[in-house]
Amino acid sequence: MNSYFGGGEDGGGFVGGSQGGSQTARPINDESLRPVTIKQLIDAEQAFGDAPFRIDGVEIKQVTLVGMVRQISPQTTNITYRLDDGTGIIEVKQWLDADKQDDSSRRTFREEEYVRVWGRLKSYGNKRHVGAHVIKPVADINEVNYHMLECTYVHLFFTKGDPAAAAGGGGAAGGDEDSMFVDGGYGANADDKTRGYSAKAKKMYNHLNNSIGNNEGTNMHVIAQETGMSIQDVMAAAEELLGHGAIYTTLDDETFAILDCY
Known part of the structure; x- marks a missing residue:
């Protein structure tokens, strides 16, 4: 994956997804993107109605998830997909842009097809869903496993700390970004192992x-x-x-x- 934002015109560069289906020009380039599981989205904390969602104590903005389409419900203004990634099921709403006449804004996916979603977690009527900016089919089934591993790594990063810091700022690896894969990487010292x-x-x-x-x-x-x-x-x-x-x-x-x- 070259970009979590999907790239090109598909990504749009804006955050869409008001409940009425209108598009609001809001740049997302300066917002972080987090790989998540559906269970993490369901369990995400929210202090009050309009407060940002938080996972592992960290505010989430843009999210990406991978799952299988279990159900498709086309509507006049949006298409709702029920997505299942093995940890839970959540609705993903893709709003249709009436100004676009090309097929990309109205593409539908098949049931039991794996897709990757880029979007934003929302809550409406005490029910959570993901407002999708981009939905693309998963071309390689290995992406499903890769996504779960990435979610695990990011979760451990926020709950256990930076792997480089755990190695003493890189230690013998000299700060090499690959230090987590060699001796002296994350959890390599005896104190970590015997905790x-x-x-x-x-x-x-x-x-x-x-x-x-x-x-x-x-x-x-x-x-x-x-x-x-x-x-x-x-x-x-x-x-x-x-x-x-x-x-x-x-x-x-x-x-x-x-x-x-x-």
């Missing part, structure tokens, strides 16, 4: 993490000796770490190593 673990589990994990050059793992008796933990504490920590998939057994049931892909 929520017990003190014993953290101690054992950190010891294993700092045991460089030992591909065969470390025996529980060695761990106990070098960390000052009792065998019982090491066993309890190992059980917790195994349950989280953070470590695995190597030579035997008493020898452990860090799971590198964790």
Whole structure:
């Protein structure tokens, strides 16, 4: 996708969608666009009737979503689509421009066809819908999965923080924008990985993490000796770490190593 705004005359460069179907010239180039799921739109917070919607505590303006057309209801001034993306169902209204005589403003889509929508979340009569600026068919089914991954990434960005910041502003990656894909990226340090673990589990994990050059793992008796933990504490920590998939057994049931892909 070269542009979330659809590009060309389809995008229009304006925000349409008053309830009466009139078009209001309002530039959208300076407004952010957020990929969302339908559940996020349904759960979006709104302080009062005319207040902006917020997702993850952040105000949303333009949104884009991908879903399957479940129902089509043509009207005189608009076409209403019921869109389903697996997380929920919402109505998408595409207002018809009477001044346009070309087919693009009146194109309809088939039921059970995947489409991408660019628009704005609205509420009318306590019922939410998306006022669409642009609707286009999904040419590649991989776009459906891509959109869900993008929604997840943006959600984590706003709830967990900037991945680059989580790596210490880029750390060893030197601020490279691809640092989230290499060592030193998001969640790469031991503190992030052991967040929520017990003190014993953290101690054992950190010891294993700092045991460089030992591909065969470390025996529980060695761990106990070098960390000052009792065998019982090491066993309890190992059980917790195994349950989280953070470590695995190597030579035997008493020898452990860090799971590198964790």
